[in-house]
Amino acid sequence: MRIATFNINGVKARINALTDWLDEAKPDVALLQEIKSVDEGFPRELFEDRGYTVETHGQKGFNGVAILSRLPLEDVRRGLPGDDSDEQARWIEATVIGDSEAVRVCGLYLPNGNPVPGPKYDYKLAWMARMHIHAEMLLASEMPVVMAGDYNIIPQDEDAARPEAWREDALARPESRAAFRRLLNLGFTEAFRACNQAPGMYSFWDYQAGAWNRNDGIRIDHHLLSAEAADLLQDCWIEKEVRGREKPSDHVPVWIELAA
């Protein structure tokens, strides 16, 4: 089972880039973030025509997440529990029925949190606290669990080309990193670092100031795997080449392959 997470930065703006990528990369499951579309406006036929089941959790203008799957999906949940007043569409999960295993797959778009300090940073940390509680619930299911998406977290200095530029940023602040570590300490494995220890590996390059041409990137798109899922992990890689294509997103796909 191959799962890719991809922050597409707007589904309408990315239709050509996204369908070209799907046709050639053929993920079994694609977790999309920042669809920036309501459910009714999501071009689901484009994906259904390619054999994908489509589940969305959208909102008007920004945010929004989706799951595309060539494998059967069951028990879809929309929204991160823990705050009924939260109207931001940043979480979707479903059970993917693989050939040999059923995997609980969560697609997430963690809040950016800038500027620091301020209400957006408070929201980010509160959202991570809610995610922590929900992650404990997921672990209790004893199913293989994958939580993947745009975490908006630079885990370590080696995950940024210019770590000093991010030191006071919500993506790298100590409180953000500590909340991410607390998730890992529940027993999750960060798939990319389980497979690859090389520095200079990024998943996002800003549109501004020639960041891509200078390889001035950060690694903020991650897959966190429960022990049951980590036992199935065969590989994890970043599809960097996608960033150099026509009209690209500012993020690229990050993949895992599971023996499921």
Next chain:
DNA sequence: ATGCCTTCAACGTGAAGA
């Protein structure tokens, strides 16, 4: 650097991103 670029909503220009 309150900058740089891109998207969305809406049709001019501000919010949001990271």
